Amino acid sequence: MQGTIILKRSDIENLIDMKTAMNLVEQAFRMYAEEQAVMPPKVYLDFPRGDIRAMPAYIKGNVNMAGVKIVNVHPENRLKNLISVRGTTVLIDPDNGVPLSVMDATFLTALRTGAASGVATKYLANKTVKKVAIIGIGGQAQSQLQALLIANPEISEVAVYDKTHESAKTFATKNKALANIRAHSDIKECISGAQVITTLTPSRAPVLTKSMVGNGVHINAIGADAAGKQELETEIITSSAIFVDDWNQASHSGEINVPVEEGEFSKEMLRATLGEVIAGTKKGRNSADEITVFDSTGLAIQDIIVSNYVYKAAIKNHGKYSSIDLLS
Structure with a gap:
């Protein structure tokens, strides 16, 4: 069985563009309005100098993908030459719970927001x-x-x-x-x-x-x-x-x-x-x-639908991207 695919920002930037992202985000909005997606409330965990947010979602129908994005917001990071907003998404197969991919969500967050x-x-x-x-x-x-x-x-x-x-x-x-x-x-x-x-x-x-x-x-x-x-x-x-x-x-x-x-x-x-x-x-x-x-x-539905597209594009190039068996 294929392991969990690991996708870096540099991988992702070559797998999706803005026009594609706009079409996907429009689809996600429509499916959510038509109750074809499940999205629990965003969870905030506050720290003295920032926070992290957990954003789960499940999109049904022909997308059939679930996952969660964890994103931080630390405004003072720029004073330390660190990124202030950084995200990571885990895609989960809704049929069996297997983690399909772990990917950087920093670029994708900006892309889907735009x-x-x-x-x-x-x-x-x-x-x-x-x-x-x-x-x-x-x-x-x-x-x-x-x-x-x-x-x-x-x-x-x-x-x-x-x-x-x-x-x-x-x-x-x-x-x-x-x-x-x-x-x-x-x-x-x-x-x-x-x-x-x-x-x-x-x-x-x-x-x-x-x-x-x-x-x-x-x-x-x-x-x-x-x-x-x-x-x-x-x-x-x-x-x-x-x-x-x-x-x-x-x-x-x-x-x-x-x-x-x-x-x-x-x-x-x-x-x-x-x-x-x-x-x-x-x-x-x-x-x-x-x-x-x-x-x-x-x-979160925006994150999952663009991440799903990136994952599907990546598996078409089997062997090009790193994967790991998390249970090994």
Whole structure:
């Protein structure tokens, strides 16, 4: 019997691309909305300087794969020249419990998070998108840019902003072959005229206010990943059409967590989950002038479906990748 396949980041980067990831993530959202996936709540284990999160899921049907991702968040790691966010996924055969693969999930986490924004933009943004803005240039920015360009091939301008302007300038220079991209030192100037805004900051105070956001804009709110974090002013949440990947996760640790905790937002005010929009059971955007917000917390079903694809691609090249018998 084949042992447990071990896949490094360098292996994985050659086995999947963003367009494939977007198709897979869209499928996962749909299957979850159609109750073809099981996803227990994310478990947090807090430490003095960070935390780890355990994210299990089982996708039924023609995917038929289970697993769990363990991901850490240690913000101070960058001061020690260590990665702040790092993940590992274990894929489990749901028919017999055998561990099929252990793989790095650091690259895949960024990939599937970008893919989710791309899918949300496809379904929730206005049809004509000429300018997009990315706020916060960290580890997620590259995959977000890739997904936005795939979702909106007619983009003619990409504006980027980071509180460290040199980071934005470096990112713009690095990606000048992909798009007409410009680094801004002023956040208002950056988002001016943008039809899509993606926020990627760890902020605990709003970086966008209602007065800054024009009619018809779609916002992918990615940065909030723990209770107390908030990138968007509460007035944006209460006056826009809000879509989440999962209500329980979003209300606990997503962009809406602060308005929910303060009693300013409730489940009854939610327009839909993204999966419901994809499945056609709930409506997305109502009008061209409506502001839409996708609160992306990152779901285990996204991790399992992209990891399953990578695993299946790897076993087609039997013998190329390392494997181990964990019971030996």
